[in-house]
Amino acid sequence: MLSREQIEAMIPHKGGMCLWDEVVEWDARRIALRADNHRGAAHPLRSQDRLRAVHLCEYGAQAMAVHGGLRARARGGDASPGLLVALRGVQLHVSYIDALPGALECEAEVLAEGEGSQQYAFRIRHAGDLLAEGRAAVMLQAVGAA
Structure with a gap:
């Protein structure tokens, strides 16, 4: 539904730090995405030649x-820049993700939102198995604010 290039045009993360390859579907409350980059030797979050499951929190935030x-584009505007301020209830069901064959899949849904903040739940799966889940809170800046 949406390509990696289109995703990169909407978020501040570029190149290898843009973690999602495609949007599978979305509506006003939720989004589903897919990525197949977790095995790449050049993955920017790798350390000691491994990609730890804790980095799935960054996948969820993205x-x-x-x-x-x-959502902003559907309203005819630009998204407000956000700052990740909290992760809660994070459960990691694996230690590493770099050897998993096939794509990672994510579902994220809005739990609460106000003028200056949003809270989402995210779940990341591989081949139907739950790898990570949690909630993330973001503080939003007004578009154009310093």
């Missing part, structure tokens, strides 16, 4: 950013 960009 899912929020993509969803915010899509």
